[in-house]
C-alpha cells in the first residue's frame with residue numbers, strides 16, 4: 001500500500017526517486033509554480049527554458065520527465081501541468097488533479113516527493129489526497145504490471161508543518177477509504193456477492209471498532225423486507241441488509257447514509273441487452289461509498305453519529321426470480337407492483353430507507369447508481385441531487401463542489417408520481433413515466449421516507465464508474481463517487497452546521 005507523509009526538508013536535499021514540480025501556462029509561455037525554487041536553482045535558472053524546449057506548455061494534465069541535475073538528491077524531476085498560471089495560488093481541485101496525474105505517471109517508483117503544496121494545510125491536504133488517489137491501481141486479478149508508488153512525501157514549508165501533518169493524516173484516512181470503495185466496485189461480481197460484501201464489512205468494521213449487524217435472508221424474511229427479498233429471489237446468492245454504526249459520545253446529530261448495493265445487475269427477467277450489462281458490477285457503488293464514508297468518519301473521529309445501511313442483493317433471472325407483474329410487500333407494509341425487474345435499485349433502497357427512518361435520524365442521504373436517465377441528463381462526471389428539502393439539496397450540492405465532486409440539483413416534480421401511484425393492483429408501481437426517469441426514481445424513494453425526516457438522494461449512475469482514459473486522480477473503473485461529499489457533510493454536521 002502507498003504510504004503518505006509530510007516533510008519540511010528542502011526539495012534539494014531530499015533523497016527520492018522523483019521530485020514533482022508544478023508548471024503552468026503563463027501569458028508569455030511556461031512558468032514554474034511556487035515550491036520548486038530549489039529545483040529552478042539546480043537548473044541554474046534554465047528550468048522553464050529546458051521544459052519549453054521539450055515541448056511542455058504547462059497545460060493541465062501534461063507531464064514531462066527530466067533527469068535531475070547535480071544539486072538535487074532526487075534522481076528524476078517530473079513537471080506536471082496545472083493549467084493557466086494563477087497569481088494567488090492554485091485551488092484545491094487543481095492541486096489534487098495535478099498530484100494525481102503525477103502519482104500515476106510515476107507508478108513503479110519507490111519514493112516520490114511533491115513540491116506542489118505551499119504553506120497552507122489545505123494545499124497539503126489536497127496534494128496528499130490527489131497523490132494517494134492517483135497512485136491507486138487495482139491489480140488483484142493481473143499478473144505483472146507496475147506497482148503503485150511506494151512512498152509519497154508532501155513537502156511543505158516549516159511554518160505550516162504541524163497543521164500540514166494533521167491535514168495529510170486526514171487525507172490519508174479519506175483517500176484510503178476512497179480506495180477501499182474503488183476496490184469493492186472493481187472486484188468482479190463472482191467474487192463480491194451480497195454475502196461476501198457483508199463479510200468484508202464485518203471484518204473491516206471490527207478492525208476499525210464499528211458496530212456491524214447483518215440481516216441474512218432468514219432475518220430479512222422474518223422482518224418482512226420484501227424489496228430486498230424480491231430483488232434477490234432470482235439469484236443463488238441471497239440478499240443482505242448491513243447496518244454499520246459509528247457513534248461519538250459528543251454527537252449532537254445522527255446521520256443515516258443508505259447505499260444501493262446491487263452486486264450485479266443483469267436486469268432480472270426484464271433482462272438487459274448485451275452492451276448494457278458489462279459494467280453492472282458497479283451497481284453496488286452506492287453501498288461501497290456509504291461504507292467507506294462511515295469508516296472515514298470513524299477514522300477522523302468526527303463528533304457526529306453516522307449509521308450506514310447497505311442494501312445488498314444480486315439481480316438475476318431464473319425460475320425463482322421476481323416476474324414483471326409480481327407484487328412485493330415492502331418493509332413497513334407498502335405494496336409495490338414490479339412492472340420492470342430492472343428497476344430494482346429503488347426496491348432494495350425502499351426497504352433500507354424505511355428501516356433507517358425507524359431510528360429517527362436527523363437526515364437520511366441515499367447514494368445509488370439508480371438510473372440511466374440521470375446519465376443521459378448529466379453525463380458521466382456529475383451526480384444528481386434530489387431531496388424533500390430544498391435547503392438540504394442545495395447544501396449537498398455546495399458541499400460536493402467544495403470537495404471537488406461535480407453535482408447538480410434536480411427537482412422532484414409532483415406530477416411525475418402519478419404514473420406510479422396509479423398501479424391497478426398495488427399501492428405503487430416500480431415504474432412510471434419514461435420521461436424524467438431519474439426524477440421518477442427519486443419520487444419513488446420519497447414515498448418511503450418517514451414524515452418529518454429530511455432526506456436526499458444522490459444518483460451517481462454517471463460518475464460511479466469511469467470507462468474512458470484516466471484523468472486527474474480518477475482511474476478507470478470505480479471512482480469512489482460521493483464518498484468525499486458524505487464525509488464533508490458529516491464533518492460540517494459535527495462542526496455544528498445545520499444538519
Ligand code: BES
Pocket residue numbers: 265283340342343344345369370371372373375431437461462
Ligand atoms: N443500475 C441501473 C442504472 C444504471 C445505468 C447504472 C447505467 C449505471 C449505469 C438501474 O438498476 C436500472 O437498470 N435502471 C433502469 C430503470 C428503468 C427500468 C425504469 C434504467 O435506468 O434504465
Ligand code: MN
Pocket residue numbers: 265267341342343344345
Ligand atoms: Mn437495473
Ligand code: ZN
Pocket residue numbers: 262265283342344345369370
Ligand atoms: Zn441497478
